[in-house]
Amino acid sequence: MAYKPQYGPGTSVVAENRRKQMNPNQKLEKVRSVTDEDIVLILGHRAPGSAYPTAHPPLAEQQEPNCPMRKLVKPTEGAKAGDRVRYIQFADSMFNAPSQPYQRTYTEMYRFRGIDPGTLSGRQIVECRERDLEKYSKELIETEMFDPALVGIRGATVHGHSLRLAEDGMMFDMLQRNVLGDDGIVKYVKNQIGEPLDRAVAVGKPMDQKWLKAHTTIYHSLVGTPYRDDTEYIEYVQRIHSLRTKYGFMPKEE
Template sequence: PVIAPWLRARMYFNRLRGVDTVIYSGREILEMRERDVEAATRMLIETEVFDPARTALKGLTVHGHALRLDQDGLMFDARRRYVYDKDLKEVVYIKNMHAQMLDEPIPVGRPLTEEELDTMDVTYRWNLTPYKSRTEILLIITRATHFRILGGFKPDLIKGM
């Protein structure tokens, strides 16, 4: 199903520990301890919402970002951590998250087409197609919120729910 930015934030909160995320100016920033970055990055790359061209893995100058794509269709990065390899037809990281050169380039996959992006995330759409099962999503979020509040306040209230 298509995922909205606010559901993407909930996905990160559920899948990652000790993460802080904010949707800011057309992008979503994840903040976490450096020791957790490798596990979080692996999850992000293997998940259903990763696009090598429009999802950037950065550890420094996350604000070196513009709401535009470069000449190869990649998300702008002031530190040029990744490039589009025309021979491989894939996005290749040439620098680490701190913008230091890697020993070997690391290919992360081909950029997704506009049609693929439309089906996976509303961030990449221009239309306003509503969720088909919006009620179910809201019921699940409400239930999780109730459990979190009641479980922290008085766990006995959860019994039988």
């Protein structure tokens, strides 16, 4: 019987969303559309329309050593062209943001190739070849893994994920990279490291509370689904905790 990943335990909607995001066979719902040029502007790694700077010559022009592993693993488009390695970093609010650092890393590892994610408590960075990065960023921003108000694209100065929201529902950002306009649309006025953009980049309207509660991947006893309500998840986590604590004593399952 072929191995079928289960992705994670749990019976709650949060657990279901986690599995949904991680499962590469499940297509993520597209919620908004952002142009390629807009993505390049927010990332701030190169000017829109300019050529991709390279770190090494394209693989086709290089003499590749006779290596079985290189024959087995096909390079990504960015690696093939010799692009530089660049990054995108997200900060996700604890108030029902649709994704969370650990969740993002799991999801990206299942869905994308040639990436190097870094997971921290309040932010998650993913590094890869520039061409691939733009493709992956588009997917991360356009689908249900993003919310204009509760997810920030922040290369530096990320503080805000655990703070109370502002009156208008935006997550705190010291550099105010994204602002909620009078028309209800969130626009990025600075790139991810805080340099002002020549033109504002619209990323759509913030999702409403009902949608967020139904699509979040974080447990929150005050504004969302309480962790304690998901007994299956707790049972699983406690089992793992117990087994790894006893590991040195050669545990045997009953």
